[in-house]
C-alpha cells in the first residue's frame with residue numbers, strides 16, 4: 001500500500017531513484033519520471049545503461065518522441081557513438097506543415113495530439129536500422145504511433161528501449177512489437193482502494 005504523498009523507489013538500470021506519486025485522475029496515480037528534471041548525470045548513466053541493452057540490435061540511428069524522450073535519445077546516441085538522432089515532434093512548427101503525421105493520445109496530457117516527422121528528415125530513417133526509445137512505456141499508445149510513423153517512412157525498427165515500462169497494458173497495445181521492447185526497470189500504476197489508500201497494479 002502506498003501513501004498518496006509518498007515516493008515510489010525503483011531501480012532504473014544501475015541507479016535507484018525515488019519517483020513522486022502523482023495523481024493523474026480520480027482512479028489513476030503514477031510514479032512520475034520526468035527526464036527533464038533528473039539532472040545530467042542521472043540521464044547520462046541511464047542512457048549508457050539503455051545503450052548497452054540496445055547495442056546487440058546494431059541500430060544505425062536512435063529515434064524518440066518529444067518532449068520527455070529527447071534526453072533519452074541524446075544520451076543513448078552518445079553512448080552508442082552515433083551522432084545523428086531523430087525526434088518525432090508534437091508541436092506543429094512552421095517547417096512541419098507538410099510533415100508525415102500520426103494521431104496519438106497520452107495518459108499524462110489527456111488531450112489528443114499528433115506525432116510529426118519532418119519529411120526532410122525521412123532519409124535519416126528510410127531503409128535504416130532504428131532503435132526507438134522513450135522515457136516510460138505506459139499504454140503503448142505513443143510507441144505504437146511512433147512505429148506507424150517510422151514504418152511509413154521506410155524505417156526498419158530493430159529494437160524499442162525504455163527507461164521504465166509501466167503496468168502491462170502496453171503489451172496488448174503493441175502486439176508482436178512488444179517482443180522488441182527492452183527496459184531498465186518496471187513500475188506499477190496505482191489505484192485508490194476502498195479504504196482511501198493506493199494499491200499497486202502491475203497488469
Ligand SMILES: Nc1ncnc2[nH]cnc12
Pocket residue numbers: 030031032033034107108135136138166
Ligand atoms: N510514470 C510516468 N512518468 C512519466 N511519464 C509517464 N507517462 C506515463 N506514465 C508516466
